[in-house]
Amino acid sequence: MNTRSGFDRLARVYRWMEYFSFGSYLQKCRVFRLGEMASRRRALIYGDGDGRFLSELVRRFPQIEVTAVDASREMLHQAAHRLPSGAHVRVIQADALECNVEDLPGSPFDLIITHFFLDCFSEAEIASLLSHLNAAAAEHALWVVSEFAVPWRNPARLAGKLIIRALYLGFGLLTGLRTRQLPDYGSVMQQTGWILEGRREWLSGLLVSEYWRKEIYR
Ligand SMILES: C[S@@+](CC[C@H](N)C(=O)[O-])C[C@H]1O[C@@H](n2cnc3c(N)ncnc32)[C@H](O)[C@@H]1O
Numbered sequence: 001m002n003t004r005s006g007f008d009r010l011a012r013v014y015r016w017m018e019y020f021s022f023g024s025y026l027q028k029c030r031v032f033r034l035g036e037m038a039s040r041r042r043a044l045i046y047g048d049g050d051g052r053f054l055s056e057l058v059r060r061f062p063q064i065e066v067t068a069v070d071a072s073r074e075m076l077h078q079a080a081h082r083l084p085s086g087a088h089v090r091v092i093q094a095d096a097l098e099c100n101v102e103d104l105p106g107s108p109f110d111l112i113i114t115h116f117f118l119d120c121f122s123e124a125e126i127a128s129l130l131s132h133l134n135a136a137a138a139e140h141a142l143w144v145v146s147e148f149a150v151p152w153r154n155p156a157r158l159a160g161k162l163i164i165r166a167l168y169l170g171f172g173l174l175t176g177l178r179t180r181q182l183p184d185y186g187s188v189m190q191q192t193g194w195i196l197e198g199r200r201e202w203l204s205g206l207l208v209s210e211y212w213r214k215e216i217y218r
Helices: 003-010 014-022 025-031 052-060 073-082 123-136 156-175 185-191
Strands: 042-046 065-070 088-093 109-115 137-148 194-202 207-214
Touching: 003 073, 003 156, 014 025, 025 052, 025 109, 025 137, 025 194, 025 207, 042 052, 052 065, 052 073, 052 088, 052 109, 065 073, 073 088, 123 137, 123 185, 137 156, 137 185, 185 194
Parallel strands: 042 065, 042 109, 065 088, 109 137
Antiparallel strands: 137 207, 194 207
16 A cells, blocks of 8 residues: 555545544644735645645635645545636646656745645655755745644643554554654754744644745755
8 A cells, every 4th residue: 555545545534534533723724824825926735635725725815826736646636626716726646755846837936835744754755855845946935834743741742642643543554654753844944944934833732833934055
């Protein structure tokens, strides 16, 4: 079983799994920074899944051009169904780790969005992703990240660790995902010139929305 076919299998039930486990919190986290995306023209979204964020983005800003990359054909299929007519969206089925993002239509991108996507990778994989992505990011590009995180204080810390472990076990079984712990993506981003400008937490720090700006050293 590979990761791509695994996420294909979840595509139709993904939103219900989410509502039963986290209610509306994940979507709150995804849309939290929508207001700051108003001036952006060319967005790259990695692993948006079934497209609930993507459809919100293009409804709110119909002029924005979006390139959406996901390894799962079924997730992209669900996402395409949710799009309003006339949206400027290109969907590309590809493995983000193998995709030459500089050559994608829309590059360079002034907005990059990853919601609950970086947690699918190790730090070494994220470094490899960034080596391509940085070359495809426009000057002063904005990167909006939603992620799980381990809360700082007990008892939320203990509960958070258990929830994250259970999520990795569940996704490992259902999709074949091999990652088993949250990567320190922030350090990798900082090392290549991304600056964290804003952070908001929900559920005592289990969910975070971050807002990064690019100062890339080429
Ligand atoms: C955990 S889901 C997150 C989906 C959505 N962004 C959300 O907020 O719930 C991870 C998504 O990333 C995609 N994905 C996982 N590994 C990938 C890879 N190597 N390349 C491209 N997409 C990938 C999956 O198909 C899935 O749609």
